[in-house]
Amino acid sequence: MCELLALSSSRPARLTFSLHTLAARGGPLGRSHDGWGVAFYEGCDVALFREPRPAADSALVSFLETQGPATGLAISHIRHATRGEVSLANTQPFVRPLGDRTHVFAHNGDLPGIEGAFALDQSACQPVGHTDSERAFCALLARLNSLWLDGGPPPLQSRLSVLATFAAELRALGPTNFLYADGDALFAHGDRRLQRSGRAEPPGLWIRQRRCPPDTAAADQGAGVAVHTDGTSVVWVASVPVTDDPWQPLARGELVAIRDGQILTGEPTTAAGDEAARTDHAL
Numbered sequence: 001m002c003e004l005l006a007l008s009s010s011r012p013a014r015l016t017f018s019l020h021t022l023a024a025r026g027g028p029l030g031r032s033h034d035g036w037g038v039a040f041y042e043g044c045d046v047a048l049f050r051e052p053r054p055a056a057d058s059a060l061v062s063f064l065e066t067q068g069p070a071t072g073l074a075i076s077h078i079r080h081a082t083r084g085e086v087s088l089a090n091t092q093p094f095v096r097p098l099g100d101r102t103h104v105f106a107h108n109g110d111l112p113g114i115e116g117a118f119a120l121d122q123s124a125c126q127p128v129g130h131t132d133s134e135r136a137f138c139a140l141l142a143r144l145n146s147l148w149l150d151g152g153p154p155p156l157q158s159r160l161s162v163l164a165t166f167a168a169e170l171r172a173l174g175p176t177n178f179l180y181a182d183g184d185a186l187f188a189h190g191d192r193r194l195q196r197s198g199r200a201e202p203p204g205l206w207i208r209q210r211r212c213p214p215d216t217a218a219a220d221q222g223a224g225v226a227v228h229t230d231g232t233s234v235v236w237v238a239s240v241p242v243t244d245d246p247w248q249p250l251a252r253g254e255l256v257a258i259r260d261g262q263i264l265t266g267e268p269t270t271a272a273g274d275e276a277a278r279t280d281h282a283l
Contacts, residue, residue: 006076016065034079035055035088111174175200
């Protein structure tokens, strides 16, 4: 099972311990050893680092923990290959331009039949690799394309509406946990994932918010982020909790929008057969 991790912070932050923890799940502690990647936003553009190799023993992961860019928004993925060969083209996160922004997508799950369910516009986004996840990303951008024609971020509710409908359609194919960012906001959708019981069940994602007090030189280091400015709010989203303090599970079909370390809104994307989804967080 792939592992997802995202950070949204009100101040520039640097991934430290959590990137190492996620990498460990891509090696001896987990089955996800077929590649890793992380995308760091800087303004509207992205610095992307990927390798089609185990993350746990990667020198580049170690380098990024100490020398990686500070960022207010990052998405990371550890791959367990189910479709497509182990290659750079099949390694997440995937990035594409749309409007005046770089968009990032990472997915955990399996989507059999996606080729027939989502026809792609040949003039728009096309997959470079051979994964169901990248095809889902291209199909999503095709849905969002008209919203970005005028440049600048479209209304948040308009984006949430497209994402909610799209997520419900994906869930009908199979487990659909994804992280998507458009340079303005981070969107997280929770579904099911393979649990220790051996069954695919909720939760597929967990969320944690931490508000760091002012006058703290390096806040929240234990959670995996080094913050070098005061009064920071940080939101983490991950496949499993990466710290010992309380995290909140996302219900199946729950979609949340996050910006600058603040949870903006939740949108249940319940389809037939889905369990009821929450829209509130007590973090």
